[in-house]
Amino acid sequence: YAAAPPMHPGVEKVMQPYYRENFGNAGSLHSFGQRANAVIDNAREIIAKELNVEFNEVIFTGSATEANNHILRGAVKNFLKPNTSNLKPRVIVSAIEHESVFETAEDLEKNGVEVIKIPVSRDGVVDTKKLKDALNENVAIVSIILASNVIGTIQPIKEIAEIIKKFREESGSEYPIFHTDAVQALQFMKLDIKELGVDALTLSGQKIYGPKGIGALAIKKQWLIRVAPLVTGGTQEFGYRAGTPNTPAIVGFGRAVELIAEDREKEAKRIEKLRDELWEGIRKVFPSAELNGSKENRLPNNLHVSFPGHDNQELLIKFDQAGIAVSIGSACSVRSRQASRVVLELGLGEERATNSIRFTLGRNTTEEEISETLKRISELI
Numbered sequence: 001y002a003a004a005p006p007m008h009p010g011v012e013k014v015m016q017p018y019y020r021e022n023f024g025n026a027g028s029l030h031s032f033g034q035r036a037n038a039v040i041d042n043a044r045e046i047i048a049k050e051l052n053v054e055f056n057e058v059i060f061t062g063s064a065t066e067a068n069n070h071i072l073r074g075a076v077k078n079f080l081k082p083n084t085s086n087l088k089p090r091v092i093v094s095a096i097e098h099e100s101v102f103e104t105a106e107d108l109e110k111n112g113v114e115v116i117k118i119p120v121s122r123d124g125v126v127d128t129k130k131l132k133d134a135l136n137e138n139v140a141i142v143s144i145i146l147a148s149n150v151i152g153t154i155q156p157i158k159e160i161a162e163i164i165k166k167f168r169e170e171s172g173s174e175y176p177i178f179h180t181d182a183v184q185a186l187q188f189m190k191l192d193i194k195e196l197g198v199d200a201l202t203l204s205g206q207k208i209y210g211p212k213g214i215g216a217l218a219i220k221k222q223w224l225i226r227v228a229p230l231v232t233g234g235t236q237e238f239g240y241r242a243g244t245p246n247t248p249a250i251v252g253f254g255r256a257v258e259l260i261a262e263d264r265e266k267e268a269k270r271i272e273k274l275r276d277e278l279w280e281g282i283r284k285v286f287p288s289a290e291l292n293g294s295k296e297n298r299l300p301n302n303l304h305v306s307f308p309g310h311d312n313q314e315l316l317i318k319f320d321q322a323g324i325a326v327s328i329g330s331a332c333s334v335r336s337r338q339a340s341r342v343v344l345e346l347g348l349g350e351e352r353a354t355n356s357i358r359f360t361l362g363r364n365t366t367e368e369e370i371s372e373t374l375k376r377i378s379e380l381i
Contacts, residue, residue, distance in 0.1 A: 001301060001362030002149055002184060003327065008209040008259055011252045015211065018248040026245045027236060036247045043254025050257050051201070051218050052192040059217045059237045060250055064183045064204035065100035066230065067217035070241070071179050071200050072104045072141060074227035076113055079140035079175070090114040090138040094126045094155070095345040097145050098181055102341075105143075114138065122346050123294040124153035128160060135167045139176040146201070147185040150342040150358060151293030152302025154185070161197025177223055183207050187260050188268045188300055199223050205249060209363065210256030214249035271361050272300035274370050278359060279303055281374035286381060292343055292356055303359040304343070306352045310381060312340075315357055322376045326357045 018039070024032025026040050044058045051058070061067040072091065079089045093105045095117045102117075109115040116134045119127050126144060135142075142164060147154045157180055164178045179200040182191055187208045193201060200219040206212040219227065224240060234242030282289050282305060292304040307315060312328050319326050328340055339353035 001365075002207075002358065002360040004206050004212065005209050005362045006364065007211060007252070008256060010259055011210050011255045014255045015248040015252040018251055022247075024247075026247055027234075036245070040245055040247060040250050043250045046254040047203070047216060047218070047257050050191070050261060052194050053218050054221060056238055057218055057221055057224070059219065059240050060245060060253075061215045061217055061241055062213060062243075062246070064181070064202050064207075064215040067202040067215045068098070068100040068143075068181055069104050070217055070230040071177070071202070071219070071227060072101065072108065072143060073230055075141040075177050075179075076108055077228040078226050087138050088112055088114055089140040090116060090134075090136065092116045092118060092131065092134050092139055092142040092176070094118050094120060094144050096120055096124060096148055096150070096153075096342045097143065098149050098183070101143050101145070101181055118144075120153075120345055122348065123297070124148060124151050124292075124342075124346055125294065125297070126155050126160070128156060128163060131160060132163050132167075135164070135176070137171060137173060137175075141177040141179060143179040143181065146180045146182040146191075146196075147189075147299050148293065148302075148342060149184050150340060151304045151346075152184075152298035153293040154189075154297050154299065155180075157196050157198065165197065174222075177226070184299060184302075186257075188264065190261075190264065193218060193220070200227075205253040205256060208256045208260045211249040211252040214246055214253045216253070267363060268300045271363075271365065274365055274367065275301060275303050275359075275361050277367075278361070278370050278373065279305075281370070282377065285374060285378040290352070292346065292348070292352075301361040303361075304356060305359065306343075306348075306356040307381060308352075308355055310355050312355055312357050315355075315381070318380050319357070319377075322380055324373055324376060326359055328357060 022035050024036045026033055026036040045055055048055050048058050076089050091105050091113055093101055105115045118131045144155055144160055146157055161178060177199045180198050182201040183204045186203055203216045205214040229240050231242045236242055288308050290306040316326055339350055343353040343356050
């Protein structure tokens with residue numbers, strides 16, 4: 001479910017008319033195009049309201065990966081300050097970022113950008129003191145994932161926002177931009193950009209029972225002009241992201257946000273209860289199993305477990321053959337990598353990283369599925 005949950009029937013329903021009947025290009029001035037433009041505006045309004053941002057502070061992208069690339073690369077490109085031409089920009093990220101942030105930062109590093117990777121505790125929480133120490137006048141952007149896609153740990157984003165706010169006040173600078181990858185968090189947390197204290201955040205349609213191939217970058221207006229476009233060649237998305245809008249996907253994205261918000265708290269509690277049942281059951285079946293990441297401060301649907309003495313690739317194949325879909329880490333990570341980079345960053349050792357797998361639950365998960373999963377696990381290991 002962390003990689004891709006099934007599309008909600010209500011999302012699929014609202015998308016269908018925009019494939020055939022209302023097929024117009026939203027950039028066209030005739031009635032077909034204006035109909036498409038109107039529903040895109042409606043979806044943008046839904047997402048803006050949910051995040052407590054203005055209508056024109058929501059930029060649709062082809063994916064969350066694109067949105068993360070957009071904010072990092074764009075921030076660095078437009079990082080222009082007087083009398084600092086001899087200084088190179090600095091980017092700060094956590095050591096457990098999603099690949100779309102982590103590898104983008106590494107690519108920027110190859111091109112002369114200084115990248116600081118902030119370590120995490122054994123529970124997967126960012127070291128805020130080291131982050132504070134890494135701030136200086138060269139920092140263009142700080143990007144810290146809100147909730148880890150691998151181990152589910154939720155980061156102290158509000159605390160980090162206060163650190164950055166204080167640095168700005170003391171240095172007299174508007175920089176750095178503070179961005180968070182909130183892809184995994186939206187389905188379980190109300191994300192108010194002002195309350196969080198961030199300047200920009202990334203979302204994905206596919207993580208909230210919406211369509212694949214659609215993401216969004218929400219960014220405060222004062223920062224828009226300081227982030228160069230990643231995709232050029234048109235005036236779409238207020239000139240910040242060129243390309244014909246994917247009308248069906250955008251409509252579906254908006255509807256998915258509405259549906260998630262309807263019963264977010266109730267559903268989070270239900271899934272968390274099932275997850276805890278799964279964890280207790282695993283411990284009974286396999287007493288030496290260990291949990292990776294914070295037990296208390298994590299996403300309700302995430303369970304990242306180490307099975308000492310069992311290679312995770314072997315477990316993944318065995319579980320899959322038994323009808324249990326698990327993963328080693330992000331679906332965007334290298335398929336052949338056996339040790340999760342994120343688990344390695346916890347400092348628990350390579351052996352633990354190579355015998356750890358991730359279970360994620362979702363809205364279709366039932367008590368019966370948990371019981372059956374535990375039964376099958378007991379037969380496998």
